[in-house]
Amino acid sequence: MSILDRLFDLPEDNRRRCVIRGVDIRKVYRTGKVETHALRGATLEIYEGEYLSIMGPSGSGKSTLFNMIGGLAKPTSGKVYIDQVDIAQLDNDELAWLRCRKVGYIFQSYNLLQTMSCLENVMLPMSFAGLDQERAQEKGIEILKLVGLGHRLLHKPAELSGGQQQRVAIARALANSPGIILADEPTANLDQKTGDEMIELLARLRKELGVTIISATHDSKMLQRSDRIMWISDGRIEKVVRPDEMDFSEHGLH
Amino acid sequence: MQTIAEQIHLPWRNAFEVVLQGIRIRLGRSLVTLSGVALGTAFLMSLLAAGTLRESVRDEALVRDEVTRMQNFLRIETGPFEGRRFAQLPLGEPNAVETRLLASIGKVTPVPRLEAGGKADAILLIGEPAPGAALQPLPEGALVALTRQAQGPLAPEAFQLDRELTTEELAQMESTARKAAARKVWIVVIALLVTVIGICNSLLMSVTERFREIGTMKCLGARSSFIRRLFFIESGLIGTLGSLAGAIGGLLFALFLYGLTYGFGTVFGSLLIGPLSLQFLITWGAGLVLAILAAIYPANRAAAMVPATALRSNI
Numbered sequence: 001m002s003i004l005d006r007l008f009d010l011p012e013d014n015r016r017r018c019v020i021r022g023v024d025i026r027k028v029y030r031t032g033k034v035e036t037h038a039l040r041g042a043t044l045e046i047y048e049g050e051y052l053s054i055m056g057p058s059g060s061g062k063s064t065l066f067n068m069i070g071g072l073a074k075p076t077s078g079k080v081y082i083d084q085v086d087i088a089q090l091d092n093d094e095l096a097w098l099r100c101r102k103v104g105y106i107f108q109s110y111n112l113l114q115t116m117s118c119l120e121n122v123m124l125p126m127s128f129a130g131l132d133q134e135r136a137q138e139k140g141i142e143i144l145k146l147v148g149l150g151h152r153l154l155h156k157p158a159e160l161s162g163g164q165q166q167r168v169a170i171a172r173a174l175a176n177s178p179g180i181i182l183a184d185e186p187t188a189n190l191d192q193k194t195g196d197e198m199i200e201l202l203a204r205l206r207k208e209l210g211v212t213i214i215s216a217t218h219d220s221k222m223l224q225r226s227d228r229i230m231w232i233s234d235g236r237i238e239k240v241v242r243p244d245e246m247d248f249s250e251h252g253l254h
Numbered sequence: 255m256q257t258i259a260e261q262i263h264l265p266w267r268n269a270f271e272v273v274l275q276g277i278r279i280r281l282g283r284s285l286v287t288l289s290g291v292a293l294g295t296a297f298l299m300s301l302l303a304a305g306t307l308r309e310s311v312r313d314e315a316l317v318r319d320e321v322t323r324m325q326n327f328l329r330i331e332t333g334p335f336e337g338r339r340f341a342q343l344p345l346g347e348p349n350a351v352e353t354r355l356l357a358s359i360g361k362v363t364p365v366p367r368l369e370a371g372g373k374a375d376a377i378l379l380i381g382e383p384a385p386g387a388a389l390q391p392l393p394e395g396a397l398v399a400l401t402r403q404a405q406g407p408l409a410p411e412a413f414q415l416d417r418e419l420t421t422e423e424l425a426q427m428e429s430t431a432r433k434a435a436a437r438k439v440w441i442v443v444i445a446l447l448v449t450v451i452g453i454c455n456s457l458l459m460s461v462t463e464r465f466r467e468i469g470t471m472k473c474l475g476a477r478s479s480f481i482r483r484l485f486f487i488e489s490g491l492i493g494t495l496g497s498l499a500g501a502i503g504g505l506l507f508a509l510f511l512y513g514l515t516y517g518f519g520t521v522f523g524s525l526l527i528g529p530l531s532l533q534f535l536i537t538w539g540a541g542l543v544l545a546i547l548a549a550i551y552p553a554n555r556a557a558a559m560v561p562a563t564a565l566r567s568n569i
Contacts, residue, residue, distance in 0.1 A: 032358035063562075072473065072562040093477050097261035099561070111470040115275035127262070127268050172474070178490020 019179055019212050020046040020069050025078035027064050038064040038237035041078070048179065050211045051206055053223050056232030063184075065232060066216050070105065070182040071098050081180065100128050104211075106183035108164040113158040116166045118144060119153045125175040147201060159196045163194035166187030170201060174209070181205075187222060199225055216221035220248050261477050266487075270479060273487045280460070284492065287456040291496025294449030295541040298442050300511075302533040307512040308358060310524040314516050323353045324401065324415040329360075331397055331413055332376050335362040341374035343390075345405065346381030352401050355415075356380070356557055373398075379405045379412070390490055446540070450548045453492065457485055457552035464556075466468025472561035482557040489549035490542065497541020499536050 027039040038061045045067070046052055057064040067073040070078050071087050080087050083102055090098065099105075104125075112121050119140050127137035144150055147167040158166050166186060173181055183202070187195035199222050206213050215222060223229055224243045231238045264326070271519055277284045306313060340366050356365050365465060368377055370390065378398040382404055389408050392398060398412035406414065421428070461468070468481055512521045 013503075067562040070473075073560060093261045096472065096477045099473055100261060104475045105470075107470070109466075111466055113272075113467055113470065115272075115279045125474040126473070128477075128480075150274050176475075 016047040016049070016150060018045045019048050019083055020044075020214075021079075021081040022065075022069060023079040024080075024081060025065070025068055026125060027061075027068065027073070027074045028076045034125075034214050036092045037235055039068070039075070042074055042232075042237050044069075044230065044237060044240075045214060046180075048212055049206065049210050051203070051226040051230065052215075053226040053229045054214065054216045055218055056231060056238075060232045061235040062216055062232045064235075066182065066184060069214065070103055070180075071095055096128075100125060101124070101176050102178050102180060104171050104175070104178040104181045106166070106181065106186045106187040107186050108190075108213075109163075110169045112165055112168055112172070114157055117154045117156055118149060118160070118171075121157065121168055122171045122175050125172060125191075140171075140175070143174050144168070146174075146205075147171045162190050163192075163197060166190060166194075167201065170198075170205070174205065174211075177244070178211065179211075180212045180214065183213065183217075185216055185218070187217065187219045195219060196221060223248070264508055265485070269483045269487055273491065274462075276464075276484075277488065277491065279319040281551060283456060283459075287453055288492050288499070290456075291449050291492060291541055291545060294445045294452075294544075295497040295500030295537050295556045296504035296507065297445045297500075298540065299501045299533065299537040300508040301438055301442060302537065303505050303508035303530060304512070304530045306526050306533060307508055307521060310526050311512065311516045311520050314345075314520055317350050317354060320351045320416075321358060324351070324355050325358060325478040327413075327417065328376070331399070335359060338363060339373065340365040340378065341372065341376070342378045342380050343392075344382045345383040345387065345408075348380045352380050355401065357518055379408070383408055392428070445455035446544060449541075450544050453489055453545055453548035454551060457489055457549055458555070460488070461485070461552050461556045467563050468556050468559050469563040472559065481530075481559070482553040485549050485553035486546060486554055489545045489553075491526050493542040493545020494538075495539050496545070500541060501537040503529070504537065505534060509528040 022042055022044045025039050025042045026037070029036040029038055029149060035252060042061075042065055043170075054062055054066060064073075068075050069082070069084055071080075071211070074080075074088055083096060085098065087095065087098065112118075113124070116124070119137065122140040122143055123136040125140060127133075131139070140151070146151055147170055149164060149167050149171065151161060151165060152168075157168065160168065164187075164203060168179075170186075173183075181202070186202070187198050199219070202213055202215075203225055215226075217223065218232075226243060227244055228240055229240060230240050306446060329335065340359060340363055344367065348356070359365050361380075365378065368374060373393050374396050376399060377392060378399050378401060381399060387408070392409075398409050399412050400406060400409065400412045400416065402416055403414070424463070471481065472478075509521060
């Protein structure tokens with residue numbers, strides 16, 4: 001690590017453990033003969049227990065970066081380490097293992113499996129991790145209670161409100177006690193009040209469980225609650241600021 | 255660096271549950287696909303069973319063929335039966351073919367016994383003649399038709415209905431049968447291909463429809479093999495149930511058809527249970543195998559999906 005320490009200007013609080021490290025991440029998409037450079041060399045570190053927001057206009061490479069640090073796609077060049085593991089070295093099954101245990105995903109449109117009850121949705125990642133049904137059920141009920149849905153265990157997602165569905169999705173993301181929660185615009189489909197509840201819930205979980213939360217968002221309330229805000233533009237990390245350094249009147253925030 | 259273990263394989267039971275829930279939700283389309291499989295296999299089954307049933311009513315079928323042939327030969331000589339005066343001249347006990355022949359001509363025009371000195375356009379000799387027997391004088395100008403080879407010496411000029419087929423005729427019949435068989439094989443192959451394409455198409459639709467669902471499962475840690483398995487189970491279920499229904503339906507259809515033609519008593523009295531069961535199993539197995547073959551492409555497409563699709567796809 002000493003070489004990396006010298007190579008990269010680490011922030012002062014590098015006593016904290018680094019859970020995600022990206023080194024000169026580049027990603028090129030090829031459609032026919034056209035090359036699209038989605039990322040042009042992004043270098044970043046994300047620390048344990050931190051709340052990082054990523055923002056940027058559409059087409060800035062934000063989602064690409066998001067996919068890379070979530071282990072959903074491999075970079076064209078550069079390195080991505082999730083919990084010290086270089087994801088480029090992993091085959092598909094190992095990536096599945098990593099996604100299952102290390103990262104919890106929250107999607108903008110919840111992405112709950114409509115055919116399953118809330119409890120089954122939460123139990124699914126635990127089955128993937130090899131937990132037996134009984135313990136998975138126990139743990140699933142516990143987590144759903146934690147997000148305030150202890151009374152909706154056997155409902156189908158379609159029977160729930162958007163906010164409740166997103167709570168189930170959060171519960172599902174927490175199923176295998178991952179160190180990292182990756183949230184893609186988690187409040188975008190929710191009304192103001194429900195969105196605020198979701199932000200509170202995420203903040204509480206982070207405090208209680210010590211998980212690292214990374215979210216792509218344009219929600220100013222969410223940005224204000226984060227530790228750092230990463231601004232992506234044209235495939236590069238333009239700046240990383242603290243919420244108090246940021247002018248919320250610009251960038252068309254709401 | 256910490257070690258990354260290989261993601262565990264989920265037991266089939268989990269995949270099975272996911273598939274069952276999926277089928278329950280998409281029941282309508284599953285049923286349509288299933289009936290496609292059922293129709294294709296029913297077709298195969300009914301053709302296979304028809305062959306066996308024909309074997310079991312063989313004696314009856316031979317008599318019918320013989321009667322039809324005699325009728326045709328007779329018609330060539332006499333023209334249409336309507337308005338002709340037929341008469342029969344019994345020489346001995348009539349056999350099954352003769353009885354049927356008389357009955358079938360009798361439906362069109364009566365065939366009375368030939369009285370001494372009676373008139374007739376066509377006279378049918380019926381039964382085995384006693385050795386050394388001689389014919390009574392027959393009316394002038396009447397056509398005499400023989401239903402048995404043994405009647406030949408009695409009336410050398412007479413018209414023989416019970417003919418040995420010539421080699422040419424035999425060859426002709428064989429070639430017709432061969433062509434019919436080839437046509438049947440061709441139709442069965444087409445029907446089964448349509449079934450395979452139907453399942454394949456339905457599963458591909460299912461893949462497109464479940465883009466986000468599959469991506470989400472991959473994000474949650476599903477192995478590619480788990481996703482692949484989902485599709486094989488779905489298609490295996492459709493194949494098992496569909497071809498079972500098809501095999502039953504095809505068998506019943508063939509039984510019904512043969513029952514109508516040859517009489518239910520004849521058909522059910524001489525059922526060849528062994529060969530029919532074997533054909534039933536073959537049809538059932540063929541349906542299942544084809545269903546699984548049809549799933550290969552859709553399953554691989556689903557398994558190859560990139561998990562990141564879950565984040566974007568709005569389908």
